[in-house]
Amino acid sequence: MTRFPASLLLSALFFPAILPIPAAVPPPTAFSATADCAGAGANDFDGDGLDDTAVGDPFATPDGVAGAGAVHVVSGRGEGGTVVRAPLPEAGEGFGWSVKLTHLDADRCADLLVGAPYADVNGIEDAGAVYAVYGGAARKPVRLVSSAPEANAHFGWSLASGGTVVVAGAPHEDADGIEDAGAVYLFDSGSLGEGRRISQDTEGVPGSSEPGDMFGWSVAVGRMGGTLGELDLAVGAPYDNDDGPGRQSGEGALDAGSIAVLFDVLGAKGTYTSRKWDLHQIVETHAGDRFGYAMAYAEEGDEGYLAVSAPLGDGGRVKDSGLVRLFRASSSEEIAPMTTFDQGPEGAAGEGYGFSLAFAGEGGARLAVGVPFDGPDQRGGVRLIPVRDPAGARLVGQGGAGDHFGWSVAFSGNRLVVGAPDHGVSGAVTVLGRNDGAGTLLSPGTGKVPALGDGGSADFGAAVG
Numbered sequence: 001m002t003r004f005p006a007s008l009l010l011s012a013l014f015f016p017a018i019l020p021i022p023a024a025v026p027p028p029t030a031f032s033a034t035a036d037c038a039g040a041g042a043n044d045f046d047g048d049g050l051d052d053t054a055v056g057d058p059f060a061t062p063d064g065v066a067g068a069g070a071v072h073v074v075s076g077r078g079e080g081g082t083v084v085r086a087p088l089p090e091a092g093e094g095f096g097w098s099v100k101l102t103h104l105d106a107d108r109c110a111d112l113l114v115g116a117p118y119a120d121v122n123g124i125e126d127a128g129a130v131y132a133v134y135g136g137a138a139r140k141p142v143r144l145v146s147s148a149p150e151a152n153a154h155f156g157w158s159l160a161s162g163g164t165v166v167v168a169g170a171p172h173e174d175a176d177g178i179e180d181a182g183a184v185y186l187f188d189s190g191s192l193g194e195g196r197r198i199s200q201d202t203e204g205v206p207g208s209s210e211p212g213d214m215f216g217w218s219v220a221v222g223r224m225g226g227t228l229g230e231l232d233l234a235v236g237a238p239y240d241n242d243d244g245p246g247r248q249s250g251e252g253a254l255d256a257g258s259i260a261v262l263f264d265v266l267g268a269k270g271t272y273t274s275r276k277w278d279l280h281q282i283v284e285t286h287a288g289d290r291f292g293y294a295m296a297y298a299e300e301g302d303e304g305y306l307a308v309s310a311p312l313g314d315g316g317r318v319k320d321s322g323l324v325r326l327f328r329a330s331s332s333e334e335i336a337p338m339t340t341f342d343q344g345p346e347g348a349a350g351e352g353y354g355f356s357l358a359f360a361g362e363g364g365a366r367l368a369v370g371v372p373f374d375g376p377d378q379r380g381g382v383r384l385i386p387v388r389d390p391a392g393a394r395l396v397g398q399g400g401a402g403d404h405f406g407w408s409v410a411f412s413g414n415r416l417v418v419g420a421p422d423h424g425v426s427g428a429v430t431v432l433g434r435n436d437g438a439g440t441l442l443s444p445g446t447g448k449v450p451a452l453g454d455g456g457s458a459d460f461g462a463a464v465g
Contacts, residue, residue: 043101043412045110045135050076051413054112055429056096056463057444061455062089069095070452071114072460077415077431078442081449084133086116087141093119095131100465102161104189109136113166115156121149128155130168132192142192146170146185155185162221163231164189165266169216175199175209182215184235186265198262200237204272206260207240214239222297223304225334226263226273233265234306236292242278242285256280257291259308261335275335279310282325282337289313296367298359304329305387307367309354315342322353324369326387341369341385353383360411363434364388368416370406380405382418398430398439399423405430410464419461427460
């Protein structure tokens with residue numbers, strides 16, 4: 001079994017490097033299901049009445065297919081689970097790098113989006129793909145790809161969805177002829193036909209495509225101050241240089257990062273209305289802050305919240321300890337910066353505060369901030385912050401040495417799910433109820449969470465959604 005521990009994946013934070021993944025071997029079969037989701041929770045994929053969580057294991061070797069990857073859809077606190085594979089898995093495609101439960105059709109079952117950014121497309125190496133897997137009805141999965149697949153573009157690196165739109169990031173695409181400038185693609189969730197491509201050189205999009213910007217590294221969809229009832233799109237470019245207007249290369253504060261918010265993204269016909277934030281508009285910025293590395297969105301009543309991280313920003317005046325900026329919008333107010341979260345003087349360089357983010361809006365907006373390199377042994381942790389009462393923030397720390405607890409975070413109903421991809425041999429997730437002091441630890445082959453076939457799991461919990 002090829003093993004890619006999270007210690008190797010550190011390059012995804014400190015260097016925009018591409019990991020080696022092995023070459024192809026024959027495929028197993030895909031998932032299909034029939035279920036009645038009437039009365040199910042919003043995240044119920046299998047129709048059992050429980051909210052589910054998608055857990056990615058992108059370097060798994062299911063049934064001997066090296067590095068093909070897999071996704072577990074885990075029910076509730078581990079009362080059951082379903083293994084999902086690509087319809088035609090290939091070695092090294094990284095199926096499960098990004099995951100998101102969403103709703104793509106009119107039934108009440110949740111559907112599943114899965115990024116496989118190392119998938120080959122029509123013989124084009126590592127062009128990347130996204131799979132839409134339908135819960136409930138026995139519908140065939142749909143494979144989404146770029147309209148012009150490009151080698152090493154890694155389409156599907158990031159995912160977002162809301163309303164009638166699905167968004168896939170391709171941050172390593174040589175957009176507009178610029179190496180690794182990055183692009184995003186929009187799809188209609190109802191038809192999932194050809195996607196609409198957006199780059200920084202698309203009319204109305206702020207900034208300019210420059211080498212290594214990685215536009216599309218993170219994406220979020222929500223209501224951020226455009227036309228009432230229309231969807232807006234936030235795109236992170238954490239390797240963008242803070243170098244002023246115009247196209248430049250290797251100037252200014254390198255890899256400081258930025259985000260762009262595109263308003264009424266579905267209604268715009270080739271020209272967008274937008275806003276851009278560099279970190280210097282909010283706090284003092286430095287080279288390597290990586291603003292826009294992770295994003296999360298949620299709504300509470302009339303308000304929409306967008307959280308954006310800079311995991312190597314100088315939070316609490318501690319160099320490279322990380323910070324998260326919270327933005328707010330409403331039906332009458334355009335999105336604007338609201339407050340900054342960090343660890344204060346308790347933070348330490350390289351802990352990765354904000355490496356992952358997740359939001360829950362119901363019952364009072366709560367933000368989960370992953371800090372996967374926390375502690376001298378990098379056991380990791382998660383800061384759980386009530387948006388309306390930040391003083392009530394608490395640290396959730398249930399990892400062991402080297403687990404990288406907090407590598408990924410998500411909410412499913414009222415439960416917080418935390419990935420620890422270096423726990424044990426396979427990786428693990430912890431599920432915590434709203435008032436739990438301790439969570440339920442889950443990994444493949446334990447309890448009712450099914451194990452994979454020959455080869456097994458490698459980094460279960462590298463992504464959750």
